[in-house]
Amino acid sequence: MNRKTILRISYKVLAVALILYAVVFGLVSRLPDLPPLQQSSRNVFFHVPMWFAMLTMMGISLYYSIRLLRLLDPDLEHSENPLYADANARESAGVGVIFNALGLVTGIIWSRVSWAEDRPASEFSTWWAWDPIQVGALVALLIYLAYFLLRNSFTEPESRAKVAAVYNIFAFATLIPLFFIIPRMFEGLHPTAGKGSFIFDKSQISNEFRMILYPGMLGFILLGVWIYELRSRLERVRLRLEEKLAEKDYRETA
Amino acid sequence: MIREILYLLKKEIMLEWKQKYAFNGLVLYVLSMVMVISLAFVDNMAPETWNIIYWIILLFVAINAIARSFLSESQGQMMYLYNLAHPVAVILAKIVYNSFLLFLIAGITLVFFQFLGGVHILTPLRLLGITFAGSAALSANLTLVSAIASRAENKTTLLAVLGFPLIVPLLLLLIRISRPAIEGAGGMVGNVSGDSLGMVGGITLALIIFSVILFPFVWKE
Numbered sequence: 001m002n003r004k005t006i007l008r009i010s011y012k013v014l015a016v017a018l019i020l021y022a023v024v025f026g027l028v029s030r031l032p033d034l035p036p037l038q039q040s041s042r043n044v045f046f047h048v049p050m051w052f053a054m055l056t057m058m059g060i061s062l063y064y065s066i067r068l069l070r071l072l073d074p075d076l077e078h079s080e081n082p083l084y085a086d087a088n089a090r091e092s093a094g095v096g097v098i099f100n101a102l103g104l105v106t107g108i109i110w111s112r113v114s115w116a117e118d119r120p121a122s123e124f125s126t127w128w129a130w131d132p133i134q135v136g137a138l139v140a141l142l143i144y145l146a147y148f149l150l151r152n153s154f155t156e157p158e159s160r161a162k163v164a165a166v167y168n169i170f171a172f173a174t175l176i177p178l179f180f181i182i183p184r185m186f187e188g189l190h191p192t193a194g195k196g197s198f199i200f201d202k203s204q205i206s207n208e209f210r211m212i213l214y215p216g217m218l219g220f221i222l223l224g225v226w227i228y229e230l231r232s233r234l235e236r237v238r239l240r241l242e243e244k245l246a247e248k249d250y251r252e253t254a
Numbered sequence: 255m256i257r258e259i260l261y262l263l264k265k266e267i268m269l270e271w272k273q274k275y276a277f278n279g280l281v282l283y284v285l286s287m288v289m290v291i292s293l294a295f296v297d298n299m300a301p302e303t304w305n306i307i308y309w310i311i312l313l314f315v316a317i318n319a320i321a322r323s324f325l326s327e328s329q330g331q332m333m334y335l336y337n338l339a340h341p342v343a344v345i346l347a348k349i350v351y352n353s354f355l356l357f358l359i360a361g362i363t364l365v366f367f368q369f370l371g372g373v374h375i376l377t378p379l380r381l382l383g384i385t386f387a388g389s390a391a392l393s394a395n396l397t398l399v400s401a402i403a404s405r406a407e408n409k410t411t412l413l414a415v416l417g418f419p420l421i422v423p424l425l426l427l428l429i430r431i432s433r434p435a436i437e438g439a440g441g442m443v444g445n446v447s448g449d450s451l452g453m454v455g456g457i458t459l460a461l462i463i464f465s466v467i468l469f470p471f472v473w474k475e
Contacts, residue, residue: 069471072471135422136423139419139422139423140419142418142419143419143420146415146416146419149412149415149416150402150403150406150412150416153406153407153408153412154405154406154407155407159405162471162472162474163402163405163406163472165471166398166402166468166471166472167399167402167416169464169468170398170399170402170420170464170468171420173460173461173464174419174420174423177423177424177457178422178423181423181453182423182426182427
């Protein structure tokens with residue numbers, strides 16, 4: 001086995017181990033029982049990693065979109081098919097959307113349990129708190145769904161790749177005010193709402209939480225990378241197959 | 255470069271002057287929207303609601319006004335421009351032109367909506383300033399999106415779908431900072447307002463930089 005294979009296998013093993021650790025210890029370990037969250041604070045091990053995994057995926061997508069635009073530069077000598085970069089950008093954005101949806105769902109359940117348990121389930125406000133970050137997450141979901149809609153309204157792969165990459169870069173740029181600037185200005189349920197601090201304030205969580213939260217976060221990020229890698233490899237195979245078929249067609253007609 | 259931008263701006267203004275029906279159409283669009291909303295509320299519109307609806311009207315006007323900037327140009331016109339001008343000059347000219355167009359229509363909206371909606375504006379100049387910042391920010395955002403949408407197949411729906419979610423953060427900021435200018439719409443805590451206007455300016459600048467970097471890629475065939 002060479003180094004690459006070892007790395008490929010070991011990060012998957014690590015992902016499984018870390019997630020198992022976070023799930024088991026997140027549920028059974030002894031944690032401080034403080035109001036207003038009490039035991040529902042354990043959801044932090046599942047809710048927060050979703051967002052970090054999502055941001056990682058969107059970051060990968062951004063990287064490949066920038067790379068694609070650089071590959072299209074006619075002055076640059078390269079043998080790489082730009083459509084591979086496009087496939088990577090699309091697949092990582094797809095995984096990011098899944099994490100975005102999971103983060104929204106875990107957040108909705110959390111806010112229902114911790115802040116709205118006394119309200120009837122038929123009321124809309126029990127499920128949706130109009131928290132600024134919650135709204136931001138929904139808007140992020142809409143932005144990336146629009147990205148996929150944009151992709152689907154092209155027939156030619158080259159121009160689709162280029163225009164989608166441009167929109168993706170523009171979309172990532174708006175994620176920053178959505179998650180990091182707007183929530184500071186409004187009151188909400190998240191720990192940083194209405195304050196000047198960053199989205200994630202290290203001083204507000206104790207060491208017992210950190211011991212589980214950080215490994216879990218890494219585990220979910222690695223899981224995302226794993227899903228993304230499988231999907232992008234499948235997409236590469238599909239592209240290669242199309243190339244081969246086109247070559248065969250060409251040879252037969254010639 | 256600056257001469258090129260000015261020249262393109264002149265071209266846009268002349269085109270607009272030749273096709274006055276487009277501008278008049280926008281003005282009528284705003285008037286009918288203001289009419290319908292004011293009639294629906296009659297005289298029980300809270301100042302806070304007025305403020306929110308004002309910005310939503312501007313959002314719709316912006317989508318309609320800016321949709322024309324790339325969608326209305328034919329393939330031939332685009333090719334002609336492509337051979338003559340630098341893409342950076344084209345996008346900058348369009349952003350500047352759209353900002354002023356939007357500001358003009360926003361001013362008309364402000365006058366009519368203030369008259370029909372019956373709110374008292376405490377600091378008209380301040381609100382006008384915020385409106386100008388807002389017009390610039392909206393056009394910086396939507397001009398590139400309009401260029402993106404013009405390359406795809408179902409153009410008109412796509413602009414709204416792509417544009418709306420990207421505008422939300424800006425719109426929330428604008429609604430928040432224009433509140434103190436209107437009597438009874440609720441103020442802000444501390445002196446965040448100057449800060450926030452700077453933030454709108456910063457976002458606009460960032461959007462313009464992104465547009466300048468990204469537009470050449472959209473434009474090239």
